[in-house]
Amino acid sequence: xxxxxxxxxxxxxxxxxxxxxxxxxxxxxxxxxxxxxxxxxxxxxxxxxxxxxxxxxxxxxxxxxxxxxxxxxxxxxxxxxxxxxxxxxxxxxxxxxxxxxxxxxxxxxxxxxxxxxxxxxxxxxxxxxxxxxxxxxxxxxxxxxxxxxxxxxxxxxxxxxxxxxxxxxxxxxxxxxxxxxxxxxxxxxxxxxxxxxxxxxxxxxxxxxxxxxxxxxxxxxxxxxxxxxxxxxxxxxxxxxxxxxxxxx
Amino acid sequence: xxxxxxxxxxxxxxxxxxxxxxxxxxxxxxxxxxxxxxxxxxxxxxxxxxxxxxxxxxxxxxxxxxxxxxxxxxxxxxxxxxxxxxxxxxxxxxxxxxxxxxxxxxxxxxxxxxxxxxxxxxxxxxxxxxxxxxxxxxxxxxxxxxxxxxxxxxxxxxxxxxxxxxxxxxxxxxxxxxxxxxxxxxxxxxxxxxxxxxxxxxxxxxxxxxxxxxxxxxxxxxxxxxxxxxxxxxxxxxxxxxxxxxxxxxxxxxxxxxxxxxxxxxxxxxxx
Numbered sequence: 001x002x003x004x005x006x007x008x009x010x011x012x013x014x015x016x017x018x019x020x021x022x023x024x025x026x027x028x029x030x031x032x033x034x035x036x037x038x039x040x041x042x043x044x045x046x047x048x049x050x051x052x053x054x055x056x057x058x059x060x061x062x063x064x065x066x067x068x069x070x071x072x073x074x075x076x077x078x079x080x081x082x083x084x085x086x087x088x089x090x091x092x093x094x095x096x097x098x099x100x101x102x103x104x105x106x107x108x109x110x111x112x113x114x115x116x117x118x119x120x121x122x123x124x125x126x127x128x129x130x131x132x133x134x135x136x137x138x139x140x141x142x143x144x145x146x147x148x149x150x151x152x153x154x155x156x157x158x159x160x161x162x163x164x165x166x167x168x169x170x171x172x173x174x175x176x177x178x179x180x181x182x183x184x185x186x187x188x189x190x191x192x193x194x195x196x197x198x199x200x201x202x203x204x205x206x207x208x209x210x211x212x213x214x215x216x217x218x219x220x221x222x223x224x225x226x227x228x229x230x231x232x233x234x235x236x237x238x239x240x241x242x243x244x245x246x247x248x249x
Numbered sequence: 250x251x252x253x254x255x256x257x258x259x260x261x262x263x264x265x266x267x268x269x270x271x272x273x274x275x276x277x278x279x280x281x282x283x284x285x286x287x288x289x290x291x292x293x294x295x296x297x298x299x300x301x302x303x304x305x306x307x308x309x310x311x312x313x314x315x316x317x318x319x320x321x322x323x324x325x326x327x328x329x330x331x332x333x334x335x336x337x338x339x340x341x342x343x344x345x346x347x348x349x350x351x352x353x354x355x356x357x358x359x360x361x362x363x364x365x366x367x368x369x370x371x372x373x374x375x376x377x378x379x380x381x382x383x384x385x386x387x388x389x390x391x392x393x394x395x396x397x398x399x400x401x402x403x404x405x406x407x408x409x410x411x412x413x414x415x416x417x418x419x420x421x422x423x424x425x426x427x428x429x430x431x432x433x434x435x436x437x438x439x440x441x442x443x444x445x446x447x448x449x450x451x452x453x454x455x456x457x458x459x460x461x462x463x464x465x466x467x468x469x470x471x472x473x474x475x476x477x478x479x480x481x482x483x484x485x486x487x488x489x490x491x492x493x494x495x496x497x498x499x500x501x502x503x504x505x506x507x508x509x510x511x512x513x514x515x516x517x518x519x520x521x
């Protein structure tokens with residue numbers, strides 16, 4: 001209590017400089033907040049999936065057949081792929097090409113189809129949600145109908161709802177060109193003829209969804225590429241997620 | 250054995266502290282030997298931690314231990330002891346045409362013609378699925394694609410050539426129908442070099458041989474393929490085409506024409 005008079009006298013002993021600083025400090029604080037929030041507008045990172053909230057990961061896990069930990073591990077993979085060329089938290093076509101071919105350039109018919117199917121919104125980039133949805137089909141425990149459907153859409157180049165003969169021809173030629181391999185036209189025709197004779201049951205020159213389903217069930221090896229056994233053990237492939245996890249599986 | 254985890258805490262940071270310090274408790278029913286073994290396994294200092302040979306020498310571990318030899322086939326672990334049982338089983342499963350949803354057998358039923366294995370036939374979609382663009386496993390590993398080439402040589406000749414190559418470098422050979430697996434003995438970081446070769450029928454007189462690395466070091470695999478496998482199988486193609494009797498059919502004329510030309514065309518994709 002006897003301090004009171006001393007306090008007041010002490011406060012008045014602040015120098016003018018210190019008093020000015022005292023006045024300006026709150027202003028500096030306000031300016032600081034303004035700058036950092038304006039800065040965020042120009043920073044893609046804050047709006048990209050990089051700052052994926054935990055709630056998003058849980059929702060994605062529920063919508064797919066991955067557990068939350070698996071979604072987190074796949075997020076690590078996604079981050080690695082999405083910043084390989086353009087660091088914006090989204091997978092561009094070149095980045096997918098780089099991941100699969102170890103080279104970001106070059107035209108590839110198959111890559112185009114795969115990218116197109118992953119890119120549900122058709123906005124030219126693969127977001128994390130689209131990534132998870134598509135990979136979900138490749139899980140070993142995904143129902144075979146989903147795999148059959150995905151493969152059908154992959155091969156239906158022009159998206160007409162049928163796999164036409166010209167499309168099969170185009171794809172086989174593309175593969176042979178990729179390998180600089182020469183197969184005669186006759187041989188090529190023979191192989192495609194054999195395939196269509198087997199698959200096209202109503203002989204209309206194209207394979208519809210039902211014919212495809214029946215064909216695949218006769219030749220299950222055709223769906224080999226539609227299953228990635230790695231997805232069963234993805235949490236061991238990307239253990240760094242452990243440091244970010246908030247959930248115990 | 251204990252029924253609970255050695256390092257566990259609801260708080261992740263506290264759990265990491267325990268791991269870092271190697272703090273754990275063994276239940277009362279553990280024998281003294283076991284507790285000693287576990288503390289040597291969960292040793293925080295990697296220099297002092299037990300290695301596999303030391304584990305194998307431990308008295309607690311050795312009780313009732315059976316050494317099992319295994320190998321990898323079709324990306325599954327297979328017990329060497331069960332080999333004979335597997336052989337008789339596979340013939341039966343071929344006749345069974347039921348396909349279950351979650352477990353698909355990727356082997357087509359092998360037709361046995363007079364004891365000789367007949368390779369599965371390739372259709373247009375099989376060829377399409379060879380593309381690297383369609384194989385998403387490239388997202389997870391950089392093991393590289395396999396290589397494929399067309400050959401006019403008969404299946405039995407190709408298989409015996411593969412066995413010959415394996416003998417030269419003292420690799421173990423495992424055969425199952427039209428699949429041949431070559432396994433080296435030298436242990437590397439990624440295990441011994443394991444190469445799987447599979448033969449498919451393209452047309453009645455042409456086959457496609459697919460060679461893939463199943464384990465081991467990538468550089469070693471590429472060296473082996475470029476120096477041993479490819480040149481020897483290449484020669485096989487050229488030689489045997491000349492020796493084979495020409496079949497009479499319009500289509501086959503085209504085929505032998507192709508087979509006669511200097512082929513060995515490798516299908517995608519050799520990562521060079």
